[in-house]
Amino acid sequence: MRDKRSLLSVRGAAFGFGTTRILQGIDLEICGGQALGILGPNGAGKTTLLRGLLGLRKPMVGAVERHTKSVAYVPQQDRLSPEWPLSTFELVCMGSARSRFGVRWHTRSVREAAERKLDLVGLLHKRAESFADLSGGQRQRALIARALMCGPDLLLLDEPTSGVDRPSQAKIMGILGELGTASDSAPAILLVAHQLDLIAGWAKEILWVADGRVDRRCVDTSDSTEKLEGLFGGASHG
Amino acid sequence: MGDFPLDLLWELFGNSILAALLAGLVVPIVGAYLLARGTGFYGVTLPQLAAAGIAFGFAILAWWQENMTWLVDAIEHGDEAHLALPYHILWASVFCLGGLILMARTSKSGKGEAGHVAATFAIASALTILFAHMSPMGEVFVHGLLRGEILAIDGHELEILVIALGAVAVLLALFRRSLTLVSFDPELAKVQGMRLGSWEYFHLVIVGGTVSVCVMTIGPTVLFGLLVLPPLAARSLAGSMTGYFLLSSLAGLISSAGGIWVSFEYDLPLGPCLVLVAALLLPVAAIAKRAKRKLA
Structure with a gap:
């Protein structure tokens, strides 16, 4: 396993837009090899938190310190314009900095x-195809392949299972599961999800984002989805 | 064209033919970025802004000669034609880059980019006519530019075009992947530590420089066409960025060559012929795309 050194520290941070604070009082420590799910109701600020951790949004107060330069992220696939006729191979190469x-x-x-x-995510045969022509699930897997190009210590994913059918969701979670168990290169993974049941068997901890706060809670992967939903206030619709 | 000796044709119009072919090769690659970034309408607005700049240069020429004595001296002692070109390119650049920066700023503030670009086009068109009207010489010159009469390009203009478009081609070849990344996924670029602002300005300078030089030599009509039509045709067929750039360039070259042939064969203005040949590539590309899908 990659060492458990701190990769990211957040101290008393608040994130928001303009003068409006969406999230505040955030204290977090992310270490190597951790698998965390970010859950919460719609509009609670899950993506804002992710962007803050990535450094795409500066904290309004407090500090976010990244102790590694090897950070990768997977955006929501519909954020990327289909107007660019990128091949899947070209897209993945973009991940090399x-x-x-x-x-x-x-x-x-x-x-x-x-x-x-590409082979790792099962898309080597699609390397010459246009990224825009791939299915939603394939696009998401290609974006994961791109994120892995820099051999990240820290991998952040924004709703990678959103808008994807069930079999593709399972494939994506399978890939992330394999990454988490890789003996010498397991990155810390933070994943924003909207369905608790999808990440219940994968995440060891959950960052629960609601009411302007972020709570870190441990989950027992053997717990039933019903029990977890009880714990997280019916988060499956979040 | 059949009755015209080829060597005489080349002697008279060789520069213009070379300029059209060179522009056809390089300008569509600049347009390919504009189109993919969702700023295709810039391809129409920027040449119009540059034309307004040239017309403005003519409108204030008398004042300039009276007050900028250092320039007047230089013109009197130097080659007037050689100095006139940079003067007009200067004003084309000022208007073009000024407009580009203004439009880029308004798009960042999210106030309806398309509306701002359309408004800029309308204002630039009006200014072109008004400025041209202020100078009889400018009116004739700008009218010629807008008609797409590119048959009078001299050796000096061709040299400037070769240097400018050569530099643009080299820069785009070297930095195409970085430019693609910052345009396609600026968040990833930022996470990778790239300075987005610097790359954006670099892109603006490439677009602004290309438009400013080309509008003075090949004119806004040809520039409109080459910036927008070849990349539009290429995008429907390309399966990769490399393919997109190469096909855009090829489509531009075909447009230029086809436009030259039609123009000489039927004694028509070269600019509009070139643009219409480029427009013909759109249905051809659509048919080819359908055939490609059927074969796949």
């Missing part, structure tokens, strides 16, 4: 890494 003076070379090692990641 290697550049020299702003020039990004797709060296042989980058291309080989991209093929391995």
